[in-house]
Amino acid sequence: MNSTPRTSAEAFEEYIPGELLAEHRAQSSGDVFVQILARRQEQENIIIPAVPEALIVWILSGEAVVEERPPGGEWVANRVVAGDFFLTTATTPTEMRWKAAAGTPFTVMHVYIGVSMMQNIALREVSGARDATLSALLEHIRAEMIDQHPANGRFIQGIAQALAVHVARTYKTDAERQRGGLQAFKLHRVFEAMRERLAQPFDLAEFADLAELSEFHFSRVFKQSTGLSPSRYFIRMRMEEARRLLTETDNSIINIGLAVGYNSPSHFASVFRKHTGVSPSTYR
Structure with a gap:
């Protein structure tokens, strides 16, 4: 690789x-x-x-x-x-x-x-x-x-x-306009921050501040946009990055776990298996 x-x-x-x-x-x-x-x-x-x-x-x-x-x-x-x-x-x-x-x-x-x-x-x-x-x-x-x-x-x-x-x-349609969720430019701002902080603990307050909303309102509109809570989406992004690193690099599984915020190899393996159905080593 x-x-x-x-x-x-x-x-x-x-x-x-x-x-x-x-x-x-x-x-x-x-x-x-x-x-x-x-x-x-x-x-x-x-x-x-x-x-x-x-x-x-x-x-x-x-x-x-x-x-x-x-x-x-x-x-x-x-x-x-x-x-x-x-x-x-x-x-x-x-x-x-x-x-x-x-x-x-x-x-x-x-x-x-x-x-x-x-x-x-x-x-x-x-x-x-x-x-x-x-x-x-x-x-x-x-x-x-x-x-x-x-x-x-x-x-x-x-x-x-x-x-x-x-x-x-x-x-244009005559149907009633029903559009909710977080505006695209703010959602992008949050996604970018999440991507930069995958190795760090999840911080709801920080992401809510980027969206210029209270934590409660941010959590509600974020889930309306993505179908997932901010914390669950953050884990989803961690697992996507872990899959990329497993596929495209020779980094050790331990180091990949650290790169996406898991100090414990067993915890990383457990979360990865939950999201993909297989262990990190099997996926690689």
Whole structure:
């Protein structure tokens, strides 16, 4: 095994092996939050959190079969190619998995439209569709983020305003708008902090402060977004990192346990078995 750690995306939804190619961070509910990511060819079941913002996932390159479902529901598959998009407005977390065709990188762009930009408009779900106007607007954002150094935030925000208008008038539904959970830019901030602190004890107060909420309110909206309490999600991230280290490095199992916050090898093995069904050594 190669013991050199590889570059990994600071993925919004959770740690997913890949590479973060570019990012435009939001600072408020009036901003657009954009990430361009290279994804792994095959991804097992992951959680896409429910957030108040509408999420657009635009396929930049590659071809894949993407499956999605509500937690515990029936999988629905869509074959997607470059130019296809998903519009997600779910009020509960969504499970997703995919398998991309070999030979072409599978890259995507995630666009979270700020809550105040949508003016409480309810949108319908869209999976694996095409929209020439939406693609043209997204291409302007992609080009600015990739080709300009540094990218102009005011330009990106201006295109995002046009994107919000187009999405609102094209995909509006008469259903009552029900969007809850922690806003995407705050959730990303918490995920990033969790990722940096996997070796440290779980600190609810610290994460609540990052979200600018009380511990009680933070715990409630975090679970609404992810389906898990903050502490359980933190353990999930620890186990995902442990699986990565077991697969991609030659680090000892004891050192891997320490890297994800477990001083006791037996405790690490017990938690790992609970989450994967096998021991760390068997998994490796």
